[in-house]
Amino acid sequence: MTSLDPTTVAAIGRVLADGTDFLCVGHQDADADSLGSLLAMSDVLERLGKRTYPWVPAPVPGQLRYLPGFARVNQQDAPPGAAVLAFDAGSPSRFGDLRARIERAPVVVVVDHHRSNQGFGTVALVDPDAAATGELLLRLLRQLGIPVSPAAATNLYAALLTDTGGFRHDNTTGDVLAAAAELARLGADPGWVARMAYKSQPITTLRLHAAVTAAARRECDGRLLWGEVTRRVLTETGAGMEETEGLIDILQSLDTLVVALLFKEAGPAVTKVSARTRPGVEAHQLLAPFGGGGHARAAGAELARPLADAREAVLQAARELVRPAGPPPVPAPDGAGAGAGW
Ligand SMILES: [Mn+2]
Structure with a gap:
């Protein structure tokens, strides 16, 4: 060390x-x-x-x-x-x-x-x-x-x-x-x-995580996944905003993922966003233009904007980052393309 x-x-x-x-x-x-x-x-x-x-x-x-x-x-x-x-x-x-x-x-x-x-x-x-x-x-x-x-x-x-x-x-x-x-x-x-x-979550947390995950949207062939915690879903599930902890980790478990985003309606004009990324996209750089910070794989920001407004602004930046540079790699069929001997 x-x-x-x-x-x-x-x-x-x-x-x-x-x-x-x-x-x-x-x-x-x-x-x-x-x-x-x-x-x-x-x-x-x-x-x-x-x-x-x-x-x-x-x-x-x-x-x-x-x-x-x-x-x-x-x-x-x-x-x-x-x-x-x-x-x-x-x-x-x-x-x-x-x-x-x-x-x-x-x-x-x-x-x-x-x-x-x-x-x-x-x-x-x-x-x-x-x-x-x-x-x-x-x-x-x-x-x-x-x-x-x-x-x-x-x-x-x-x-x-x-x-x-x-x-x-x-x-x-x-x-x-x-x-x-x-x-x-x-x-x-x-x-x-x-x-x-x-392993100590109240049932309201499980219901909140299920509701937000079920409503999460996949974009860019699954490279971008985002969900949102609205006041409405909190009321419907009986959960509090502090119960969103761990929710982003469900979103970021997607196989095709590059960027996962979770938006939280903290107030009428306050939106919090959490980002998780795979190598190749720096989470703290993605959220830096929005006053956020953090780490390479995990970052957060708080925007003084209503949910829909903040969400569209951050999503636009995220879409730019997950857009592939070239055509996606075509997987070779079994036995084809690979060099002999391995
Ligand atoms: Mn820390």
Whole structure:
């Protein structure tokens, strides 16, 4: 496993050693990587005698209540001079209602793995090649010699598991699996975390996913697949918007896929979009013109436009990208075309 930049690690080590109060924050619509990382950091710092204040932009994601330390999230305000430790966000705009609080803080440490990271914070540990922020944080703690408790290990394991789509995405490297093994030895229970992350859905979630998947549209010979979560389908299935987690992974399981898109009607003039791509199309580049960001295979954006309007704009960009450069390859019939001997 490659080691982190020693200057950055030392600078973070000084912030942690010098401070007494730490506001640990994750991004809007916090996922298990963001929340798991901030809860892991909070736990290890508390064990070192520090005071920590875990916060995420409202609403708190209830489906992550299995993460150890979840009950402490958004409970106690941090004192004004507290250092901010920010996890898994590429820009200050991702912190929603916490943004002003972060921008006022004297020290902001950023730990992140987004390719679209804009380089904010007073100290930034950013590695776009890391599969998860939790992977980076584990390396950081190891390099600083800070012990990882079973609670922290469980949070970091959840971060790794979910940011790799259950160890299925292209970012599942040998380093990631080695880190997961280390976290299991440190006290994370892989079977239990997998059950909490993937096998604990209310029936409304299954009905929502079924309805959106059934109505999804295939375009460009199946290279593009898109679905939408309207207020109407939420009402019909009794589901909440937070239950859309994992829906894009159903869409992106299509055999012929190049780009999968999921549009969510967040408000009358606010549309969120998630993108997943196969190699050859960069997801964060697809959504960059719409103010989005993320990774090569997975990205998101929030558009201040009504659903139909936002959908057409993003679909137009996606269609351009999935349009084939030349005629599609014609599969050779058995025994024909291939060189002799293999
Ligand atoms: Mn992440």
